[in-house]
Amino acid sequence: MAAAPSRCLLVTGPPGVGKTTLVMRVLETLRSSHLHLAVRGFYTREVRENGERVGFEVVTLDGRSGPLASSRIRRLP
Numbered sequence: 001m002a003a004a005p006s007r008c009l010l011v012t013g014p015p016g017v018g019k020t021t022l023v024m025r026v027l028e029t030l031r032s033s034h035l036h037l038a039v040r041g042f043y044t045r046e047v048r049e050n051g052e053r054v055g056f057e058v059v060t061l062d063g064r065s066g067p068l069a070s071s072r073i074r075r076l077p
Contacts, residue, residue: 024043027039040061041060042058042060042061043059043061044056044059045057047067047070049072054072056068056070
């Protein structure tokens with residue numbers, strides 16, 4: 001059996017317009033209506049301290065996460 005063709009989707013826009021909400025709702029819909037569909041990808045989430053954005057983490061659609069960028073990490077000389 002041949003693999004189904006892959007499709008990629010990139011969602012962009014300014015902060016706060018609902019990109020992550022859109023991705024999560026589409027994912028929920030796909031998972032509930034296509035039980036055997038393999039959906040892969042990631043989104044980024046802000047990391048905030050005391051109301052200030054200090055970085056981003058990457059979150060995979062299977063639930064793993066890790067740091068992507070941070071203003072709190074010291075650069076090496």
